[in-house]
Amino acid sequence: MLEKRLATNDKYAIQPIDSMQLTLLHPNPSASSSPLKRKLAKGHTRVGGRFPTTLRDGDLLLPPESQHACFELILSDPAMLMDATSQFPRVRVRGRGEALVVLLPGTGEHGCTHRRRAIAEPLARAGVSTLVLEGAFYGQRKPTTQKGSKLRRVSDLPILGMATIEETKSLLWWAKQEWGFEHVVVAGGSMGGLHAAMAASLSPMDVGVASWIAPPSAIPPFTRGLLSQSCNWTSLQRDRDDLALIDILLANHTNNQFDSSDTGPSQQHDVKARLAAFLALTNLENFPPPRRPDAVIFAHATEDQYVGANAQQWEMLRRRWHGAQFQHVKAGHVSGILFETQAFLATINDVLKQLKQPPIAIAPTIVPAVATTPPVAMDRT
Structure with missing residues (x-):
């Protein structure tokens, strides 16, 4: 979304x-x-x-x-x-x-x-x-x-x-x-x-x-940092509704190749991967x-x-x-x-x-990024 x-x-x-x-x-x-x-x-x-x-x-x-x-x-x-x-x-x-x-x-x-x-x-x-x-x-x-x-x-x-x-x-x-x-x-x-x-x-x-x-x-703190320890990964593995909602919100945004039927030791890794893909939408690198x-x-x-x-x-x-x-x-x-x-x-x-000062002229830096087309409702120029 x-x-x-x-x-x-x-x-x-x-x-x-x-x-x-x-x-x-x-x-x-x-x-x-x-x-x-x-x-x-x-x-x-x-x-x-x-x-x-x-x-x-x-x-x-x-x-x-x-x-x-x-x-x-x-x-x-x-x-x-x-x-x-x-x-x-x-x-x-x-x-x-x-x-x-x-x-x-x-x-x-x-x-x-x-x-x-x-x-x-x-x-x-x-x-x-x-x-x-x-x-x-x-x-x-x-x-x-x-x-x-x-x-x-x-x-x-x-x-x-x-x-x-x-x-x-x-x-x-x-x-x-x-x-x-x-x-x-x-x-x-x-x-x-x-x-x-x-x-x-x-x-x-x-x-x-x-x-x-x-x-x-939001990826580092919730999947690798200390906050990741506060997430009940076992409960999330069992919560099919929540995983389904994550997959729905991920639909058309990633190549969703996660298998909800997986069980065993690899399932927690799978759940973390799904959450990381979801939270990737919060990566500031993707924002203009x-x-x-x-x-x-x-x-x-x-x-x-x-x-x-x-x-x-x-x-x-x-x-x-x-x-x-x-x-x-x-x-x-x-x-x-x-x-x-x-x-x-x-x-x-x-x-x-x-x-409060006049804007500083900044030369653009070319990096991979999402498309940034002009807005419809309001113009930033």
């Missing part, structure tokens, strides 16, 4: 948001009849948002609980939130040509609290607003039958990714066209960093990327560079045991996304995300500064 779109001219198409519901979160109760802006003057301006998912066929691919996207919007200035009037009875946002960071969730992250406190609030104090998106299958979007952060089915993983990418693309358009933000950066740690790069790649607009301690694809590769920073950890060593993949991506910056963080995967927040904030600010 995703690979087919990458090879066609609708990869830059954006599904519009049908309806956006905004709710003021935690207004100051001590202010009685003062205007909304005065209520928020003493604290962060925090708005909750909700809209129907823009994932194509989301009503079929996502459980009912995940079919509405949820986010928190942390505004740097109370004046950016407009009072409701008789003509406009709902809360409205006014970006005023300023900057916005769209912050994507990491692996298994419920809610927005950690990202809001660690990243969004410091950015707001520095004058930058942030939209913190919740991922499908987590937080308010967690299916009732799902236990904690553990996805019920392996096939939920790429569906989660596709939902995040499409919802992010729609939010980028909304932030610029409806709210009036000018410079927009997509950022995220771990899985969120991978999805940030993908969303920017498929956006027809100038978008910056701050990818923090993320893998170049964004319009502003000079406003892209990839930061990966030197001691990352979750992702493992991927020097060859990073080198391929460096050639494909010519102009992007690649940085090393002396940390592990978890420690880099939890304890290197100041470095992450600095990276986001560096991307914003570069995005």
Whole structure:
């Protein structure tokens, strides 16, 4: 599904948001009849948002609980939130040509609290607003039958990714066209960093990327890294329905020569191979560079045991996304995300500064890649 779109001219198409519901979160109760802006003057301006998912066929691919996207919007200035009037009875946002960071969730992250406190609030104090998106299958979007952060089915993983990418693309358009933000950066740690790069790649607009301690694809962590140990391979071997769904999603994308009737020691290897072929659709090498590769920073950890060593993949991506910056963080995967927040904030600010500058002319690098034909709905030129 995703690979087919990458090879066609609708990869830059954006599904519009049908309806956006905004709710003021935690207004100051001590202010009685003062205007909304005065209520928020003493604290962060925090708005909750909700809209129907823009994932194509989301009503079929996502459980009912995940079919509405949820986010928190942390505004740097109370004046950016407009009072409701008789003509406009709902809360409205006014970006005023300023900057916005769209912050994507990491692996298994419920809610927005950690990202809001660690990243969004410091950015707001520095004058930058942030939209913190919740991922499908987590937080308010967690299916009732799902236990904690553990996805019920392996096939939920790429569906989660596709939902995040499409919802992010729609939010980028909304932030610029409806709210009036000018410079927009997509950022995220771990899985969120991978999805940030993908969303920017498929956006027809100038978008910056701050990818923090993320893998170049989902293959290494889930088939070779530490996360592969959390997958119940024996159960997956027995789960014919899940394997069948993987095969359906792989149909017409690979030469599917897997035999579901195999048994014995080779079957686990077969299941891993099928999953790797499925997750190959998440390989950034298959994604075209964004319009502003000079406003892209990839930061990966030197001691990352979750992702493992991927020097060859990073080198391929460096050639494909010519102009992007690649940085090393002396940390592990978890420690880099939890304890290197100041470095992450600095990276986001560096991307914003570069995005505000005129684009740097970059000579194209010829590497094998999927076809990149001009979009139908929106033109990137």
